[in-house]
Amino acid sequence: MGKKRTAEERRRHAEENGFDDDDTDVDDNPVPRDVLDYTKEKYDVQMELWFEYKKTYPKATPHKLKTLKHFAEFMAKSIKGVLDPKGMPTVQTVRNYFRCFVSGWNIDNPKSLISRDHTDSITNYIKGPLKKKLGLSTATRPRTYLTLENHMYMERQLWQNDGHEYVHDGSRVLISGKLKCHVFTSARVGEISEGESRRGTGKGLRYKDTVMLVA
Structure with missing residues (x-):
């Protein structure tokens, strides 16, 4: 192990490598994680649904739990279920679609993120009260294996x-x-x-x- 450098020595080394006090090339905006184009397309589909919802509720904001609960119901009602005989979507499908919406919003609005507390609360809402209110299905696809x-x-x-x-x-x-x-x-x-x-x-x-x- 080499000799431990002092903070002053490390500062001088940084300056020798081109570091200066000019910070005009950086900003205060949060940096979202990179996602694949295929994934971003799934997010955009749910963002389009949010904009459709906003046509009826122009003052809606995803930072209010009441709005998110109402939007989750709107989202669930917009899904055509495949596994349920009555055409009801599954709890898991609604949860997945809602997570895509949250991810899409947070990528497009890095300065106005939907909090994790709100996301967790709506997940519980979908699994509990919304499931009971709409009769969401709990059906799952049968697992298939290569024979x-x-x-x-x-x-x-x-x-x-x-x-x-x-x-x-x-x-x-x-x-x-x-x-x-x-x-x-x-x-x-x-x-x-x-x-x-x-x-x-x-x-x-x-x-x-x-x-x-x-x-």
């Missing part, structure tokens, strides 16, 4: 029926290995293979940078 028959179909398609001419001879082996990776791992395979929701992000491994051992 051995499905897997064999994919392998036959790849090795017997795929007429694509691959640039690299090993590509077909790699694809087969990656299919098995998707089947046998619970990890985020989107970090290995670029997923639809991460298209164009540069996430995922390239063929020439990948070494895969298949036993």
Whole structure:
């Protein structure tokens, strides 16, 4: 471990690296986190619903719990449920849509954030009073798993029926290995293979940078 530097020594080092007292190139605005375009599109859909709500309630503000409760009800009423026989949306769907709205608002309005306390309160409202008032559904989609028959179909398609001419001879082996990776791992395979929701992000491994051992 090197000798501990004093604060004065560190200040001199910062100045030698170009730091000065001019702070005109920075501002006091909060900085929202970066989100993928696909995610931002989901946020924008709920923001559009908020603007539609504002046409009827022009003085509405998301910083009042009463307004947020009313908007959550409006949001729930606007959803066509798929899992419920009566067409009612599920509690989870309403919660997800509301979270998208909050995220969209906070990104677009960094100086006027919706507080975490308000968000938590509306989550409890959706799960409790609103669920009871509207009869929101608690149905969930049944989990589906890849069967051995499905897997064999994919392998036959790849090795017997795929007429694509691959640039690299090993590509077909790699694809087969990656299919098995998707089947046998619970990890985020989107970090290995670029997923639809991460298209164009540069996430995922390239063929020439990948070494895969298949036993």
